[in-house]
Amino acid sequence: MSNALPDTAPGFDQPIAVLKHCHDRIRKQLATLEKLVPHLAAHGADEQARQAAQAVIKYFDKAAPFHHEDEERDLVPTLLSVAQGDDAALLAQLVPGIMEEHRQMDAMWQNLHEQLNAVADGSAALLREAEVRRFAETYRSHMECEETHIAPMAKRLFSPAQMAALGLAMQLRRGIADSGAAPIATPAAAARTGDMVANLRKDYGQAVLSERDVADDPIAQFNIWFEEAIKAEVNEPNAMGVSTVDGDGKPTSRIVLIKQYDARGFTWYTNYDSQKGRQLAGNPHAALLFFWSELERQIRIEGRVERTSAEESDKYFHSRPLKSRLAAIASAQSETIGSRDELEQHYEAVAKQYGDTPSRPEHWGGYRLVPERIEFWQGRRSRFHDRIVYTLQSDGSWARQRLQP
16 A cells, blocks of 8 residues: 655755655655555455554654645745745735645644554554545645645745755754754854844834824724734734743743634633643733734733633634644643653543543633733834833723833
8 A cells, every 4th residue: 555665855955856755755645545445444454554554644743744844934934035026926825825724734634643543553444534535635735736836936036045045944854954064144044053142133114003093992903913914924923922920929931822812802722730820820910922023013911811611611622633632631731741752651541531522621721811901012123113002991991102112
């Protein structure tokens, strides 16, 4: 069901060819996956089926994520930085769909991973054909789009230095970069070295923020900026810093993903027994921070925090991919553990115990920050930034003021 002879891969001095080679390997793994469906029906989880399942798991668990990161972190951002005119318009049309398909394929893979694990260990002999077909069709259509539009554009627009920087980034991601290689003189490479931090400086000037232009309600203003961040293809616009305080008044920060916002506040989900959960139990106040460098914008939100209802937490929990649900049960978030192997073993035990229908654990659910202060920051030239702050009044209205930079 698989080709035992590996193809000769191009070198990383030809990064676009490496990406095409990855596509060819993905196509072979998809063909193996599709052949497994009738093979299992006819022969069960025999030795050939188990080996094929292990090969597919190994590829999509390890190699495929690198490929997606190559595109998301290096290939596409570089293209967006150099494309103009019709090229820029085409990217604006294609890139959101490409990124969304990455997320869809990751979610589909998590479900197939569980089925393949059971085949690999001989405990089951079934792959859901519809899920295999959808996964394969999505991947093939996705790769065809990239090979038709994205790869040719990169070959045409990238300078030799940009090609070299892309190849180096791909090597670093895989841990195979030549330690003696000469450094690539690009902003990305400089950022990786961490050198000359004090001299890193960017002057802002994309937009202005005027009291006359902002909405009367800060949630409405947040929605305007959030939608603009999505349209601008900001990297993870839903990522926000959450800062909490312990019993000694010491602050702690981390990045989480916002899952909902409305007039009630800003919602995320986590383990209630985690560090932030314990700190919020003692001091139910927090600060959120969004920073969208592509738009030179920052939003600071402060307020009190409450738990979402059990019904809201259940609804969101059951919308997550199976692997994420099992991980929420398996992980005692923020607690120490002896090794990664021990963590993986705990996950496998939970997966066997709960199967495909885990219930939401009592220690996992949502938090909603009810805002009392929201500040919108727009970068301006010479560090003379625009800052507009909304403060909640006792009657439920919002007072709006400009702050000095």
